[in-house]
Amino acid sequence: MKQSHLGWLMNESALSGSRFRPPALPGVSDLHATGLEVVVRILVLDDDEPLRKAVADMLRTPERIVDTAGDAVEAIKMVESTEYDFILVDYMMPVNNGIWFMKNVKLTRGKTKVLLMTAYVNSKVIAEMFSLGAVGYVIKPFDYAELMRHLGFHSGQEPQSPSQLPL
DSSP states (O other), X not given: OOOOTTTTXXXXXXXXXXXXXXXXXXXXXXXXXXXXXXXXXXXXXXXXXXXXXXXXXXXXXXXXEEEEESSHHHHHHHHHHSOOSEEEXXXXXXXXXXXXXXXXXXXXXXXXXXEEEESOOOHHHHXXXXXXXXXXXXXXXXXXXXXXXHHHHHTTOOOSSGGGOOO
């Protein structure tokens, strides 16, 4: 198995295997259609560039368009011009944190689902993110399967096994 400095983040064998191809996510309502393919749009907001790139790379497929933002202001501008199905938001960022982002972004309620990504486990922070519209959270470090379980659950699909991950 290939290892990298971000090996704690994901199981890279799942990404590099020639037989591995994550299935599309057909269960999310109001998905964007391009031709015959269903496309899910995901925004990853995290100030840690290597982590942001790794998360985007592990999620990106022909059926998933993944954009990234390094700060909350940049992410808000992206949300103003693009409709996302999921936004993964880091809590601890310099200048403006995840709560600031949630207070200042204008989301299409029911359409865009926000998941908190954090290593800073604090029940008050999690409760405030939920009160501002987040639907779930994932604790860093996490791996590909864990992130996919969260996204699958919040898309309305619950896989029976890792091979049935919905995204």
